[in-house]
Amino acid sequence: xxxxxxxxxxxxxxxxxxxxxxxxxxxxxxxxxxxxxxxxxxxxxxxxxxxxxxxxxxxxxxxxxxxxxxxxxxxxxxxxxxxxxxxxxxxxxxxxxxxxxxxxxxxxxxxxxxxxxxxxxxxxxxxxxxxxxxxxxxxxxxxxxxxxxxxxxxxxxxxxxxxxxxxxxxxxxxxxxxxxxxxxxxxxxxxxxxxxxxxxxxxxxxxxxxxxxxxxxxxxxxxxxxxxxxxxxxxxxxxxxxxxx
Amino acid sequence: xxxxxxxxxxxxxxxxxxxxxxxxxxxxxxxxxxxxxxxxxxxxxxxxxxxxxxxxxxxxxxxxxxxxxxxxxxxxxxxxxxxxxxxxxxxxxxxxxxxxxxxxxxxxxxxxxxxxxxxxxxxxxxxxxxxxxxxxxxxxxxxxxxxxxxxxxxxxxxxxxxxxxxxxxxxxxxxxxxxxxxxxxxxxxxxxxxxxxxxxxxxxxxxxxxxxxxxxxxxxxxxxxxxxxxxxxxxxxxxxxxxxxxxxxxxxxxxxxxxxxxxxxxxxxxxxxxxxxxxxxxxxxxxxxxxxxxxxxxxxxxxxxxxxxxxxxxxxxxxxxxxxxxxxxxxxxxxxxxxxxxxxxxxxxxxxxxxxxxxxxxxxxxxxxxxxxxxxxxxxxxxxxxxxxxxxxxxxxxxxxxxxxxxxxxxxxxxxxxxxxxxxxxxxxxxxxxxxxxxxxxxxxxxxxxxxxxxxxxxxxxxxxxxxxxxxxxxxxxxxxxxxxxxxxxxxxxxxxxxxxxxxxxxxxxxxxxxxxxxxxxxxxxxxxxxxxxxxxxxxxxxxxxxxxxxxxxxx
Numbered sequence: 001x002x003x004x005x006x007x008x009x010x011x012x013x014x015x016x017x018x019x020x021x022x023x024x025x026x027x028x029x030x031x032x033x034x035x036x037x038x039x040x041x042x043x044x045x046x047x048x049x050x051x052x053x054x055x056x057x058x059x060x061x062x063x064x065x066x067x068x069x070x071x072x073x074x075x076x077x078x079x080x081x082x083x084x085x086x087x088x089x090x091x092x093x094x095x096x097x098x099x100x101x102x103x104x105x106x107x108x109x110x111x112x113x114x115x116x117x118x119x120x121x122x123x124x125x126x127x128x129x130x131x132x133x134x135x136x137x138x139x140x141x142x143x144x145x146x147x148x149x150x151x152x153x154x155x156x157x158x159x160x161x162x163x164x165x166x167x168x169x170x171x172x173x174x175x176x177x178x179x180x181x182x183x184x185x186x187x188x189x190x191x192x193x194x195x196x197x198x199x200x201x202x203x204x205x206x207x208x209x210x211x212x213x214x215x216x217x218x219x220x221x222x223x224x225x226x227x228x229x230x231x232x233x234x235x236x237x238x239x240x241x242x243x244x245x
Numbered sequence: 246x247x248x249x250x251x252x253x254x255x256x257x258x259x260x261x262x263x264x265x266x267x268x269x270x271x272x273x274x275x276x277x278x279x280x281x282x283x284x285x286x287x288x289x290x291x292x293x294x295x296x297x298x299x300x301x302x303x304x305x306x307x308x309x310x311x312x313x314x315x316x317x318x319x320x321x322x323x324x325x326x327x328x329x330x331x332x333x334x335x336x337x338x339x340x341x342x343x344x345x346x347x348x349x350x351x352x353x354x355x356x357x358x359x360x361x362x363x364x365x366x367x368x369x370x371x372x373x374x375x376x377x378x379x380x381x382x383x384x385x386x387x388x389x390x391x392x393x394x395x396x397x398x399x400x401x402x403x404x405x406x407x408x409x410x411x412x413x414x415x416x417x418x419x420x421x422x423x424x425x426x427x428x429x430x431x432x433x434x435x436x437x438x439x440x441x442x443x444x445x446x447x448x449x450x451x452x453x454x455x456x457x458x459x460x461x462x463x464x465x466x467x468x469x470x471x472x473x474x475x476x477x478x479x480x481x482x483x484x485x486x487x488x489x490x491x492x493x494x495x496x497x498x499x500x501x502x503x504x505x506x507x508x509x510x511x512x513x514x515x516x517x518x519x520x521x522x523x524x525x526x527x528x529x530x531x532x533x534x535x536x537x538x539x540x541x542x543x544x545x546x547x548x549x550x551x552x553x554x555x556x557x558x559x560x561x562x563x564x565x566x567x568x569x570x571x572x573x574x575x576x577x578x579x580x581x582x583x584x585x586x587x588x589x590x591x592x593x594x595x596x597x598x599x600x601x602x603x604x605x606x607x608x609x610x611x612x613x614x615x616x617x618x619x620x621x622x623x624x625x626x627x628x629x630x631x632x633x634x635x636x637x638x639x640x641x642x643x644x645x646x647x648x649x650x651x652x653x654x655x656x657x658x659x660x661x662x663x664x665x666x667x668x669x670x671x672x673x674x675x676x677x678x679x680x681x682x683x684x685x686x687x688x689x690x691x692x693x694x695x696x697x698x699x700x701x702x703x704x705x706x707x708x709x710x711x712x713x714x715x716x717x718x719x720x721x722x723x724x725x726x727x728x729x730x731x732x733x734x735x736x737x738x739x740x741x742x743x744x745x746x747x748x749x750x751x752x753x754x755x756x757x758x759x760x761x762x763x764x765x766x767x768x769x770x771x772x773x774x775x776x777x778x779x780x781x782x783x784x785x786x787x788x789x790x791x792x793x794x795x796x797x798x799x800x801x
Contacts, residue, residue, distance in 0.1 A: 027363035027440075029776065037365040037439040044431050044465060052469035055503050056477075059488055067494060144493070145485035171494040177486035181477060 023213040035215050042219040046226050049189075053230055056182050060237060063178065067171035073153050073164055074175035075241040077142065079133055083239040086129045087231065093122035094228045101221045104214040112210060112217075116201045119224070123194045130187055137176070144177045179238055186234060189227045196220060261751030263670045267767040282367030283770055288353035289668075290374050291344060296737070298340035298381060303733065305333035310692075310726040313719045318709035326709035327394035328410070332384075334397030339419050340381050342649055343426055343511065346518035347433070347464075348377070350660045351457045353668060355433060357761040357768065358451050360442025360777040365435040373428035380422025387414035396707060398508070401489040401500040405481040413482055416475040423468045423475075426514070430464030433457055442760075444779035451759055451783045452528075452541055456521025459545035463510045463517070463552060471507035474500065501563060505556035513552040516616075516648060517545055519656030520587055523609050526659050527591050529757045530606040531598025534784040537590040544583035544590075551580040561632045570629055577627030584620050588613065603755075604675060607682035608659035615651025615689065619644060622697070637707075640700025646693045658685070658736065665740065666750030670767045673743045677735065685732030691725025758785055 021031060028034040064071045100115035141149035153169035156162070164172075200220060203209070209217045268285045278286060308329045312320045321329060352370065356363050364370050387393050393415040395404040404412050437450070437458050478500070480486045487493025489500040528535045535541055557565055557573035591613060600606070622644040625631045635641065665673050695718040700706075704715050711719070753762040760777060761768075781788070 025367075026771070027361065027367065033439060037435050040439060041366060041369075041431060041435045044434060048427055048431070048465055048469045051466055052473050055470045055473035055506075058503070059477075059499055062496070062499065063494075070494075143484075144487050173487045174494040177480075177488050177493070177495070181480060181486060181488065185473075185476070 021213075023211075031213075038215045038219060039222075042222050046222060049226060049230075053182075053185065056178065056185070057233070057237075060178050060182070063171075063174050064241075067168065067174060069162075069164060069168050070153070070171035071175045072242050073156075073161065073169070074142075074172040074179070075239060076158075076161055076243055077140065077152065078179075078239050079136060080239055080243065082129050082133050083235060086126050087235050089122050089126045089129070090228050090231050093119050093126070094225055096122060097221050097224045101214070101217055104209045104217045107210045107212070109204065109207065109210045113201060113204050116197055116204060120194055120197045120201070123190055123197070127187060127190055127194075130183065137180075142172075142176050144173050144180065148173050148176070182234055182238070186227065186230050189230070193220075193224055193227055196223075261749045263749055264765040264767070264769070266769065267670070267765060268770045269767050271770045280371075282363065282371060284352050284356050284364045284367065284370060285668075285768060285770075287367075287370050287374055288349050288351075291348040291352060291377070294374070294378060294381065295341050295344055295349065298336050301385075302333055302336035302341055303730070305329050305336065307726070307730065309333060310723040312709060313711070314723045316711050316713045316716050316719075321709065323709040324394060325392075327396075327707070328392030330707060331393050331396050332388050335384060335393070335415060335419065337649075338397055338511070338515075339422050340377075340384065342515040342653055343422075344377060344429070345515070345653065345657050346522060346660060347457055347460060347514075348373075348425075348429055350522065350657075350664060351433065351453075351518055352429070354664065354761055355436060355454055355457060356440065357764065357772050358454055358759060359437065359440060359445050360760055360773065360779060361436065361440035362771050362773065364432045365440055366432050369428050370432055373425040373432070376421050376428070377425035380418045380420070380425060383418030383421060384415055385418075387411040387418060390414065398504065399475070399478055399500075401478060401481070401497045402491065405478055405489060413479045416479050420472050420475050423472050426464045427468045430461035430468075433461040434465065437461075442777050442779055448539065448542070449779055449782050450542075452524035452535060452538070452545075453521040455542040456517045456524065456545045459549040460514050460517040460521075462546075462549045463514045466553070467507040467510040467514070470503060471511075474503040474507070477503075498560070498563060498565070501560050502556070505559045506553075509556040509559065510549075510552045512645070512648065513548050515653050517548060519612070519653040519660075520545065522656045522660035522663070523591065523612050524587075525757075525759070526605045526609040526663050527594050528784045528786070529663070529755050530601050530603055530609075531595050532786045532790070533594055533598040534782070534786060535590065536593035536596075537586075538783070540586050541590050544586040547583040548580060551576065551583065555580055555627075558627050558632065561629050562636055574627055574629050578624055581620060581624050581627075588617055588620075602679075603662075604673070604678040604682050605659040605663035607679060608655045608662065608685075611682065611686045611689075612652055612655040612659065615647050615655060615686075619647030619649075619652055622647065635700060637705055638700035639696040639704045639706055642706050643693045643696035643700060646696070651689055651693065655685070658682070661736070661740075663755070664761075665743070666754045667761055667766045667768070669744055669747070670750055671743050671747030672750045672754060673736075673747060674739050677739050681732055681735035681739075684728060684735065688725050688727075688729030688732050692722050692729050693725070695719070695721045695725070756789075758783065758789055 024031050024034060028037070096115045096118040100112055100119060103112040103115055137143055140152060141147050142152075150164075150166065150169040150172060153164045153172050154166055197220075200209075200217065268283055271283075272281075278290065281287060281290075308321065309326075312318065312326055312329070314320075318326060352364070390411050393410050393412055394408060395410070395412055395415075399412070399416065437454060441450075477486070477488050481489055487495045489495045489497050491497060524535055524541060555573060555577045557569060558577045561570050561574075622640070626635055626641065626644060662673055662678060665671075699715055699718050699722075702715070704711055750766050752764065752766055754766075755762065758781070760779070763777070764773060
């Protein structure tokens with residue numbers, strides 16, 4: 001083997017490159033290598049997401065220890081029914097997403113599209129219910145900022161709730177800051193997910209993902225399940241702190 | 246293609262020619278650059294952008310040094326001065342130092358060094374550049390609209406409540422540029438895991454790749470924490486949530502914890518790729534395998550791991566518990582161990598090596614000396630008693646400039662000169678570049694050494710004026726900065742000059758062993774005509790020397 005060969009463009013290279021499957025990108029040797037790289041990359045990305053939410057979970061851990069009474073009081077004003085329904089909705093959307101991946105694997109175009117659209121519908125339902133909850137908070141003046149009111153925590157209207165000293169009642173604002181930051185970031189991830197889902201549906205109509213090359217659907221499934229899991233942590237942490245002991 | 250054969254036939258320098266087709270002329274036109282997936286072209290896009298931002302950051306540095314020429318705030322009003330040093334820090338750290346080596350040299354070389362055609366995700370690589378530019382534009386916008394005066398640290402509640410400057414715009418810029426960094430790190434990790442050529446085992450990887458692997462771990466795990474911290478600061482400023490606000494029950498110290506959880510590892514994001522360059526340069530110009538290859542490789546990973554558990558040493562004076570401060574002080578001193586392993590192993594590599602003093606080697610020597618001083622003064626600052634005396638003084642400023650400018654920038658310039666022939670196909674002018682290396686070193690010492698003394702005597706950082714007794718040392722520092730500026734301007738002049746008039750380099754001007762030196766300069770778009778098969782350890786100069794001797798015997 002001689003070194004000049006390295007320095008010149010080899011004409012046969014390009015002809016050979018087209019012998020590969022259409023979806024194999026030129027810089028990978030095999031389809032298997034490409035699939036593994038994509039899936040590894042997705043898991044790494046989810047790791048960065050864990051760190052992203054991790055900062056807020058850290059803050060939650062500290063403040064819940066400091067201001068436990070305020071956190072209990074804040075938690076008890078949340079609408080547990082809407083929260084529970086939303087959890088169920090999200091778990092169902094994970095099921096439909098898993099079914100979408102399964103359909104892609106089985107190369108069923110019609111059921112793939114159906115399940116993807118179902119996932120979108122469930123995702124939108126979640127966001128809809130969430131916005132109803134946010135609206136309730138606005139009406140109660142429980143949104144942190146200049147209009148935040150501690151009235152309900154000092155003089156609770158609910159007979160089962162414990163009245164807080166004004167000093168501790170002030171700290172409910174920390175609870176609601178974290179509530180809005182965490183659920184807001186989660187909702188943002190849902191919105192991004194739904195936008196990607198719409199693109200996936202359009203492409204699936206064109207016949208993509210059911211031709212044996214389904215890495216994109218698989219990886220998006222991982223993302224969607226991750227966003228679900230974040231909610232599975234948020235729900236007990238925000239909604240279920242010692243409800244009316 | 247076995248690399249053994251190609252190395253034996255060292256190309257004749259005098260008849261070297263540029264290849265007819267290479268990555269620079271494969272396609273022409275602006276669109277072919279802006280939509281490229283080629284890691285080498287993206288590296289060039291990054292090179293232009295970070296050079297631009299280095300100019301801006303450097304201009305701010307000049308303003309700072311001019312201001313400090315006299316004890317009073319004669320040149321700039323104090324609040325303008327606050328904005329100037331804040332922008333200097335933000336631009337230099339997030340838009341120059343963090344992407345400097347990884348996004349340019351790392352992007353260019355990692356696929357070639359491991360025998361791959363490209364990074365695993367070329368489109369994500371391009372996306373990272375666009376995010377970087379977008380982040381840079383936000384920061385520039387914050388600057389043009391009136392500036393930020395929080396310092397690069399965005400300390401709360403100063404940044405959330407007391408300043409009426411463009412904090413959110415700048416924070417958004419850093420948030421976006423942070424995603425560029427995350428994507429680069431993610432791409433590197435996947436590439437190094439999944440794209441290595443046959444025979445390229447983990448312990449045959451050049452140390453350049455190991456250094457970048459360690460830095461990538463930090464980028465991927467650290468940067469998201471900075472992102473969420475800045476989001477919380479922005480939400481606190483805009484809608485008034487209370488996570489860091491003491492009037493609402495939040496704790497500003499939590500901001501410090503979250504911020505430094507990224508920003509301390511970030512200094513290793515900046516320095517590890519620099520160390521990666523130094524390993525290559527020292528080995529090549531000593532004609533020796535790196536002494537203790539495995540130790541150097543694992544010390545990079547050790548720095549990455551320890552680097553995550555030392556952040557609290559930035560907060561010793563902020564009211565953290567004494568016991569946690571003790572633990573963090575100990576851990577801070579421990580992180581000096583892997584750094585020392587590197588310095589000692591590089592020195593041992595030089596021992597009995599056939600050392601030559603080409604420009605990259607001069608910069609590498611500069612790195613060894615200056616980084617050692619910078620690193621050891623870091624140990625001073627990690628010990629709690631000393632830290633109380635020295636923190637928030639010019640001692641800190643001198644310390645991190647020794648590491649970042651003396652260490653990282655020297656390494657960046659070493660790498661730029663070392664791989665310039667590979668990137669462009671032409672040599673830089675040797676004599677003037679040696680001069681630039683020496684001028685940089687002298688200028689650097691004069692600029693930053695006086696600041697150690699100033700800090701020890703008690704001159705605080707981040708003030709527009711100072712007591713007159715500090716003037717002599719400050720004048721010395723400003724004079725040094727002028728020399729340093731000449732040292733940086735020279736490469737910016739002769740590097741472009743060499744693009745047209747430089748001597749044609751040939752494939753392997755340094756007669757080095759790495760895979761990147763076995764292909765054409767500049768490389769083809771697909772890097773390798775055939776996938777290389779690696780059957781050698783990295784830096785096998787002893788073997789190379791034997792082969793060349795053998796060749797001479799049989800042929801001549």
